[in-house]
Amino acid sequence: MACRLAESSFLFMGPPQSPIRSHRFAPLNPPGSYLLKWEKLSRTRNKHQRCLVTLRKTNVVQAVATPVAPFPVDSAEHRKQLSEKYGFRQIGESLPANVTLRNIVETLPKKVFEIDDVKAWKSVFISVTSYALGLFMISKAPWYLLPLAWAWTGTAVTGFFVIGHDCAHKSFSRNKLVEDIVGTLAFLPLIYPYEPWRFKHDWHHAKTNMLEEDTAWHPVKMEEFDSSPAFRKAIVYGYGPLRPLMSISHWLIWHFGLKKFRPSEQKRVNISLACVFAFMGIGWPLIVYQTGIMGWIKFWLMPWLGYHFWMSTFTMVHHTAPHIPFKSSENWNAAQAQLNGTVHCDYPRWIEILCHDINVHIPHHISVRIPSYNLRAAHKSLQENWGKYLNEATWNWRLMKTILTICHVYSEEKNYVAFDELAPEESQPITFLKRVMPDYA
Known part of the structure; x- marks a missing residue:
């Protein structure tokens, strides 16, 4: 040339x-x-x-x-460029392979593991009152303000999920029966069976960013993408424009099939399923009886969809970025997956309050025993001791655009290959997102 x-x-x-x-x-x-x-x-x-x-x-x-030598792959300048490109505040250095999860846990102050009953029940009070306020807003709002009321109520009911999440990790109360009761009740408005979710979620923490075993979202495998034209089209939409609601399919697939659970787990699974079906069989008819079908849509369905928007968005951001690899079991490293493979993301303060700091997510993956109200103190400690290894962002459109338009099919060399690179003629939803989504960081 x-x-x-x-x-x-x-x-x-x-x-x-x-x-x-x-x-x-x-x-x-x-x-x-x-x-x-x-x-x-x-x-x-x-x-x-x-x-x-x-x-x-x-x-x-x-x-x-x-x-002129190019920037080394793990150089500070290279990471700075990637941060700007992907919408991150910071992309962390690779954690040395000889660092263990125990090494990281031992640097955390002991107080972050302490359960405080007052703070735990304060989170319940915040969620119950904010949810009740949301329902009141729905009942009084004119039609053109209903989206705002649904956004508030959907975010408030996400706080119920976080309370149940703490109960499942045994970080809500010293009384384990209380945790199981509170966790089951907190999940009922979401139609989530508590025990099935707990079993699968524990596996996610044990196998975070492990390609085959992680039960949360992971990249599409090439054989899945090539399996059939109909399935390919579904995947392109599911991992593209519909991804902010894809936790609905995850909820259906993972939590209602008894064959997915060990025989020793099935008794507790059956109890949770019975509670969920009882809520649906009693609660839904009561809502319809009092408010009609439109009332069921206004008061339950729309806030539930709002919850799934946050559930999908939070889960995407926590573990999905072009620079974060999913690895096979033989190449997987627990400390790297939990510290380097998890993202801290700041959202507007009202969302953080209603969702009980669930997005202060890195310390939660270092130890699930940290209650949600201690996550910020734990994250501050991680910043002091391991700050250069952390992935941190403030929610922005460029971050979302990166995830929705790039993070698709698994590649061992590149981590991800976008759909429109593999099949441009079938990836119109992705090219549409690239064209219309804002790129503000």
């Missing part, structure tokens, strides 16, 4: 010179990145000179191509 200097002008001391325009230089070096330097030559030509630009006087210059 010839390197081209188009419309370039060079300033030299002495009389004004005419600008140099559109000169081509043949390469003297192999392909790569080079820095062009201008060096003065003697007037004697030889057979090796290729790129000469003669000025009006006696000076002759040569374009010398000097190799």
Whole structure:
């Protein structure tokens, strides 16, 4: 290839010179990145000179191509560029392979593991009152303000999920029976069976970002993408424009089939399923009886969809980015997956309050025994001791656009390959998102 200097002008001391325009230089070096330097030559030509630009006087210059080393893959400058490109505040360094999860846990202050009953029940009070306020807003709001009321109520009911989440991790109360009762009740408005979710979620923590075993979202495998045209179209929509609601399919697939659970787990699974079906069989008819079908849509369905928006969005952001790998079991490292493979993301403060800091997520993956009300103190400790390894972001459109338009099919070398790279003619939903989604960071 010839390197081209188009419309370039060079300033030299002495009389004004005419600008140099559109000169081509043949390469003297192999392909790569080079820095062009201008060096003065003697007037004697030889057979090796290729790129000469003669000025009006006696000076002759040569374009010398000097190799410039690219930024190392894990250099600070490279990570800074990726942060800007993907919408992150910081992309962390790779954690050394000899660091264990225990090494990280031992740096956390003991107080972050302490259960505080007052703080635990305060979170219940916040969720119950904010949810009740949301239902009141729905009942009084004119039709054009209903979306705002649904957004508030859907976010408030997400707080119920976080309370049940703490109960499932045994970080809500010292009384385990109380935890099981509170967790089951907190999940009922969401139609989530508590025990099935707990069993599958524990597996997610044990196998975070492990390609086959992680029960949360993971990249699409190539064999899935190629399995059938109909399934490919469904995946393109599911991992593209419908991804902010894809936790609905995850909820259906993972939590209602008894065959997915061990025989020793099935008794508790059956109890949870019975509670969920009882809520549906009693609660839904009561809502319809009091408010009609439209009331069921207004008071239950729309807030439930709002919850799934947050459930999908939070889960996406927690573990999905072009630089975060999913690894096979033989190459997986627990400390790297939990510290390097988890993302801290700041949302508007009202969302953080209603959702009980669930997005302060890195310490939760370091130890599930940390209650939600201690996550911020634990994260501060991680910043002090392991800050250079952390992935951190503030929610922004560029971050979401990156996830929805790039993080699709698994690649061992690149982590992800976008659908529109593999099948551009079938990826119109992805090209549409690239065109219409904002790119603000």
